[in-house]
Amino acid sequence: MASKNKFDLKLLGRVLKLALPYKRMFWFAAFISLAVAPIAILRPWLVQHTVDQYIMKLDGEGLLLITAVLIVVLIVESLFRYFQIYSTNLLGQSVIRDLRVRVFRHITSLKTQYFDTTPIGTSTTRTINDIETINSIFTQGIIAIISDVLTMIAVMAIMFYTSWKLTLVCLITFPLLIFATYIFKEKVKAAFEIVRNQIALMNAFLQERISGMRIVQIFNAEENELKKFKVINREYTQANLDSIFYYAVFFPVVQILSAASLGLLVWWGAKGVLSGEVTLGVLIAFPIYLNMLFRPLRMLADRFNTLQMGLVASNRVFDLLDLEDKIEDKGTLQVEKLQGEIEFKDVEFSYIENTPILKKINFKINPGETLAIVGSTGSGKTTIINILNRFYEIQGGEIRIDGRLHHEYQLENLRKHFSMVLQDVFLFSGSVLENITLRNPSISREAAIKAAKLIGAHDFIQKLPDGYDYEVMERGATLSMGQRQLISFVRALVINPDILILDEATSSIDPESEAIIQYAIEQLITKRTSIIIAHRLSTIRHATNILVLDKGVVVEYGSHDELLQIEDGHYRQLHDMQFLQVEAL
Numbered sequence: 001m002a003s004k005n006k007f008d009l010k011l012l013g014r015v016l017k018l019a020l021p022y023k024r025m026f027w028f029a030a031f032i033s034l035a036v037a038p039i040a041i042l043r044p045w046l047v048q049h050t051v052d053q054y055i056m057k058l059d060g061e062g063l064l065l066i067t068a069v070l071i072v073v074l075i076v077e078s079l080f081r082y083f084q085i086y087s088t089n090l091l092g093q094s095v096i097r098d099l100r101v102r103v104f105r106h107i108t109s110l111k112t113q114y115f116d117t118t119p120i121g122t123s124t125t126r127t128i129n130d131i132e133t134i135n136s137i138f139t140q141g142i143i144a145i146i147s148d149v150l151t152m153i154a155v156m157a158i159m160f161y162t163s164w165k166l167t168l169v170c171l172i173t174f175p176l177l178i179f180a181t182y183i184f185k186e187k188v189k190a191a192f193e194i195v196r197n198q199i200a201l202m203n204a205f206l207q208e209r210i211s212g213m214r215i216v217q218i219f220n221a222e223e224n225e226l227k228k229f230k231v232i233n234r235e236y237t238q239a240n241l242d243s244i245f246y247y248a249v250f251f252p253v254v255q256i257l258s259a260a261s262l263g264l265l266v267w268w269g270a271k272g273v274l275s276g277e278v279t280l281g282v283l284i285a286f287p288i289y290l291n292m293l294f295r296p297l298r299m300l301a302d303r304f305n306t307l308q309m310g311l312v313a314s315n316r317v318f319d320l321l322d323l324e325d326k327i328e329d330k331g332t333l334q335v336e337k338l339q340g341e342i343e344f345k346d347v348e349f350s351y352i353e354n355t356p357i358l359k360k361i362n363f364k365i366n367p368g369e370t371l372a373i374v375g376s377t378g379s380g381k382t383t384i385i386n387i388l389n390r391f392y393e394i395q396g397g398e399i400r401i402d403g404r405l406h407h408e409y410q411l412e413n414l415r416k417h418f419s420m421v422l423q424d425v426f427l428f429s430g431s432v433l434e435n436i437t438l439r440n441p442s443i444s445r446e447a448a449i450k451a452a453k454l455i456g457a458h459d460f461i462q463k464l465p466d467g468y469d470y471e472v473m474e475r476g477a478t479l480s481m482g483q484r485q486l487i488s489f490v491r492a493l494v495i496n497p498d499i500l501i502l503d504e505a506t507s508s509i510d511p512e513s514e515a516i517i518q519y520a521i522e523q524l525i526t527k528r529t530s531i532i533i534a535h536r537l538s539t540i541r542h543a544t545n546i547l548v549l550d551k552g553v554v555v556e557y558g559s560h561d562e563l564l565q566i567e568d569g570h571y572r573q574l575h576d577m578q579f580l581q582v583e584a585l
Helices: 002-017 020-055 060-109 112-117 120-162 164-211 213-218 222-275 280-321 381-388 411-415 432-437 445-455 458-463 481-493 511-525 560-564 570-584
Strands: 342-349 358-365 370-375 396-401 418-421 499-503 529-533 545-550 553-558
Touching: 002 120, 002 280, 020 060, 020 120, 020 280, 060 120, 060 280, 120 164, 120 280, 164 213, 164 222, 164 280, 213 222, 222 280, 342 381, 358 381, 358 545, 358 553, 370 381, 370 570, 381 499, 381 529, 418 481, 432 445, 432 481, 445 458, 445 481, 458 481, 545 560, 545 570, 553 560, 553 570, 560 570
Parallel strands: 370 529, 370 545, 418 499, 499 529
Antiparallel strands: 342 358, 342 396, 545 553
C-alpha cells in the first residue's frame, strides 16, 4: 500500500508538470481557491455578530451597515468562486489540449507493429476519454481538495474559538463520518477502475464492428455481434451501477450523521443559551458552520475518487507516451532527390521472434529500373516494401539506397521520396482534392489536376457532384473500388516521387480502369525506380527484372523472358497457370 501511494504521488507530480507552460495560470487558480476559504467563513461570523451586536441590541443603523457588509462579502465570495471555477477549467483545458497533440504526435510516430497488435478503440480511448479524465485533476482534483481542506480547518478553528464545548458536541459524529468517507473512497475507486476498463473494451468493440459492418452484414452475423455487444454493455452498465450503489449508500449516511450533529447542536446549544454560556448568535451561526464543515468532507471523498481516476487515466496515457516502440530516427542525411538505386544484402526479418519472414534476401535495382516481385500469399512480398520504407526494422543484413545505409537517412526525408499505392485503399472524410493532397499546402490544385489527367482519373472526378470538391464519405464508401484506387494512384503520383511502389495496385481495378492507367504506369516507371507487386503477371511483363519469392526466400531472379525459359520454374508455373485461366475464361 505504501509503495502504491508513493507511486501515486510520483504520478501526481508528473501530471502537475504538464501545467509548467501555464505556471501563472496555475498559481492564480491556486491563490483564488485558497482565498475562498477565509472569505467563506466570514458569512456565518457576520451572521453571529449581526444577531448578538445589532438585532439583540435593537441597533437599526448598525444592522443596516452590517447587512451592507454581508452583501459585499457575498458578492466578493461569488466573484472568487467564479474565477476559481473558470481558472481551474481554463488550466485543465489548456493542459489536455497540449496533451492531446502530444499523444497524437506520439501515436503517429510509433512502429506499424503497434497498430498491428493494438485495437483502434484502445488508442481512441487513450486520446479522448482518458485525457478528458485527466482534466478533472485540475478542475476538481488537487487544487479543489486543498481548498476544501483549508476551508474545513478554518471552519473548525473559528468554531473552537467561538465555543469549544459546543464544537466538541457537534463533532461527536465526526469520526464516524471520516470512517464512512474512507470506505466510500476505496469502494468507488475500485468500481471506477472497472468502469474505465469496460469503456475501453466497449470502444474497441464498437470501433472494430462499425468499421467491419459490411462483413458483419454480408455474413448475416448481426445477431451474434449483438449478443456479444449486449454482454459488454451489461458489464459496463453493472460497473456503473456498482459505483452508483456506493454513492446511494454514502450520501444518506452523511445526511444522517449531519442531522445527528445538528440535533446535538440544538440540544446542547439551547441549554447553553438558557444558561447564558452561549449567545443566540452563536446558536444561529453554528448550523452554517456545520454545513460548511460537512459539505467539504462529503465532497472530499468524491474529489479524492476523481483525483484517483484522473491518476489512473494519466497512468494509461503516460504508459502510451513512454512506449518506445518507435523506429529509431538517428539518421542525419537529407537529400533533395534520390537517384533510386536500391540494394538488399542478406536481409533478414521477422515479425515474431524465431519466426523468420525474409531469409537472406539479396537483389539490386539500378536507378530508373523496375523490379517486379511475385510469389504466393505469405511469401514476403509486402514485407520487403515495408522494411524498405522503415515501417519495420530488419534483424539482419543491410539495405542501401544510393549506396548509403537506409537508416543513415533522416526518416521523414527518406519517406518523402517514396510513394506507395496499396491494394487496400483508405480515403479520409473530406473532398477528393483533400484526399489527393492530404491537405499538404505545397501541392496546388493545378498539380493535383495534372496528375489526375496523367492517370486518367480526371474525367471520372469531373463527373462527380462538385468535381474535385466532392465530399468523400468515411473510407470512400460512396465511391467504387476502382474509383478509390484511381484517387490513391493520383495521391501517390502528385508528389513526383523518386521511388514508386505499387503493392497489388491494380488487383481491385476492373479491366476498363486497368486499361486506363496501364499506359500511364508504363510511362511513369521509365522515369523513376519502381517496385511492382502484382498477382496479374500481365502488368509486369515490361519490368526490368522479376524477383520470385517463396516462403521468404528468393528462388528466381531475372527478366520476364529469362524466367520463362526455366523449366518447372516458379515463375513459369505462375505464368502458365494464369494463361490457362485466361484461356478457360
